[in-house]
Amino acid sequence: MSFSSPVPFKEAIASRAVKTALPTSLSSKEIQDALSAELRERAMFSARMTDLGFLRKVNDLATRIVSPETITEDGVARPARPGEYMDKATARLQLKEAIRALGFHPGTEGVAPGSIKDFSSDARLNLILDTNVRMAQGYGFFQQGQDPAVLDEWPAQELFRAESREKPRDWASRWSAAGGKFFDGGRMIALKNAPIWSAISAFGLPYPPFDYNSGMDVRDIDRAEAVALGLVAEKEAVLPADRGLNDDLSVPVDERAAQLVAAVVKASAGALEFVKGVLKLKGS
Amino acid sequence: MYGLSIALTDNATPFCRRVAVGIHASRIAPVVGRAGVNALRDFLFDLDGERANELGGKRQHFYAAAARSTQFQVEDSAAILSINHVGFAQRFFGGRIEPVNTRYLTIPARTEAYGKRAGEFDNLEVLYGRNGPWALAERESIDVSFRKGKKGTKAKAGQERGGLVLYFLVTSVDQEGDETVLPTSEELLGAVMPHVDSYIDRLVA
Numbered sequence: 001m002s003f004s005s006p007v008p009f010k011e012a013i014a015s016r017a018v019k020t021a022l023p024t025s026l027s028s029k030e031i032q033d034a035l036s037a038e039l040r041e042r043a044m045f046s047a048r049m050t051d052l053g054f055l056r057k058v059n060d061l062a063t064r065i066v067s068p069e070t071i072t073e074d075g076v077a078r079p080a081r082p083g084e085y086m087d088k089a090t091a092r093l094q095l096k097e098a099i100r101a102l103g104f105h106p107g108t109e110g111v112a113p114g115s116i117k118d119f120s121s122d123a124r125l126n127l128i129l130d131t132n133v134r135m136a137q138g139y140g141f142f143q144q145g146q147d148p149a150v151l152d153e154w155p156a157q158e159l160f161r162a163e164s165r166e167k168p169r170d171w172a173s174r175w176s177a178a179g180g181k182f183f184d185g186g187r188m189i190a191l192k193n194a195p196i197w198s199a200i201s202a203f204g205l206p207y208p209p210f211d212y213n214s215g216m217d218v219r220d221i222d223r224a225e226a227v228a229l230g231l232v233a234e235k236e237a238v239l240p241a242d243r244g245l246n247d248d249l250s251v252p253v254d255e256r257a258a259q260l261v262a263a264v265v266k267a268s269a270g271a272l273e274f275v276k277g278v279l280k281l282k283g284s
Numbered sequence: 285m286y287g288l289s290i291a292l293t294d295n296a297t298p299f300c301r302r303v304a305v306g307i308h309a310s311r312i313a314p315v316v317g318r319a320g321v322n323a324l325r326d327f328l329f330d331l332d333g334e335r336a337n338e339l340g341g342k343r344q345h346f347y348a349a350a351a352r353s354t355q356f357q358v359e360d361s362a363a364i365l366s367i368n369h370v371g372f373a374q375r376f377f378g379g380r381i382e383p384v385n386t387r388y389l390t391i392p393a394r395t396e397a398y399g400k401r402a403g404e405f406d407n408l409e410v411l412y413g414r415n416g417p418w419a420l421a422e423r424e425s426i427d428v429s430f431r432k433g434k435k436g437t438k439a440k441a442g443q444e445r446g447g448l449v450l451y452f453l454v455t456s457v458d459q460e461g462d463e464t465v466l467p468t469s470e471e472l473l474g475a476v477m478p479h480v481d482s483y484i485d486r487l488v489a
Binding site: 009138150 | 311312314315317318319321322325326329332333343345348351352353355356357359364366367368369370371384385399400401403404479482483486489
């Protein structure tokens with residue numbers, strides 16, 4: 001094997017670049033109910049985080065964790081130098097400094113210190129970073145899997161436990177409730193572009209992570225096995241799916257932000273409004 | 285690496301065109317790349333299950349994170365596999381680590397410090413020895429309670445806190461490389477070639 005420097009994860013980076021920061025006073029559940037999966041895929045938000053600068057910093061740090069070999073200064077990308085590579089601990093420290101600079105303190109905000117509602121806590125900041133980084137990587141793996149030759153060779157994938165958890169969720173029940181089939185005594189396998197993947201996801205997206213702090217992931221199933229399992233015929237063509245993120249990237253940033261805001265308000269049918277740049281329940 | 289040459293006697297037929305286009309290196313490269321990525325992901329997820337942090341404490345899942353960062357790109361019709369996770373190259377190659385933006389490296393001494401930057405603690409103080417700074421420890425403190433009595437207010441000493449060394453301070457660290465954190469080139473090639481063969485077999489079938 002020959003080795004060289006890492007190359008940028010272009011697809012994962014694109015999924016971060018397309019996002020518009022969306023300050024909001026809504027809770028997690030209110031965001032899930034109000035925004036479709038497609039809108040959430042294009043928005044950078046965190047429940048009850050109303051500061052635009054903080055959200056942009058999260059997006060920037062998540063992008064740098066996904067692509068530690070590259071750093072962008074004044075819109076120009078260059079190779080990162082030793083001491084500039086971004087990891088989760090360094091990102092978490094920078095976010096703690098940012099939240100302190102905003103004057104946030106759990107006591108004055110009325111949230112339990114150290115809890116998931118405490119923006120200065122490890123629990124909250126790890127959740128924000130892990131979810132955003134893993135979504136970018138999940139999208140990247142998904143998108144690379146949509147190359148026609150790749151999809152032809154690996155038309156299906158399996159949901160499996162990649163990381164242990166002290167209290168694992170009941171994924172088999174979730175899979176079954178969404179209409180999924182089991183193979184070989186419990187394996188959860190489906191064609192890559194089957195609707196089950198969005199159906200099992202708490203975020204409505206067809207790629208991992210499929211829930212907060214989840215240890216589940218996907219691995220490719222090749223055509224020979226997919227045929228043997230009856231998921232696809234031997235010469236059946238499998239069509240790629242397109243999430244449309246690349247099309248969005250061709251739209252100028254300001255226009256994209258305006259379109260997202262308009263789409264969010266329209267989709268809410270009057271339940272939501274933007275007040276001084278913050279998405280809120282109308283009248284709240 | 286593989287090489288293919290095909291003599292086409294009739295470029296006009298759809299079959300020949302399909303096979304020629306499909307076998308072109310740039311079309312096969314994604315299959316090679318994805319097969320390599322799948323082999324690396326499987327290897328690294330398995331490694332994550334086998335290797336916990338030596339200090340104990342909450343799992344950081346370093347190898348699982350490296351697995352998720354694994355991807356391929358096609359450049360000049362070749363597939364390049366890339367693991368975009370900070371620290372992975374150091375694990376494989378080893379070598380000397382020296383501080384870049386500070387004077388000392390901080391080496392976790394306790395499970396509470398693992399996976400965290402020293403700056404995340406707001407109660408650390410530097411411990412000095414004969415040769416200068418050697419550790420970061422929790423600042424010592426004593427809880428004090430006050431009680432009003434007949435003879436006035438009295439202070440009572442309570443629980444003592446702090447004093448634990450969380451980080452050792454060093455000017456450099458030499459780490460040995462560990463080639464077992466990646467599959468061998470034979471294992472990787474063994475995972476890739478069956479899928480290239482399978483893809484080409486379907487093209488010519």
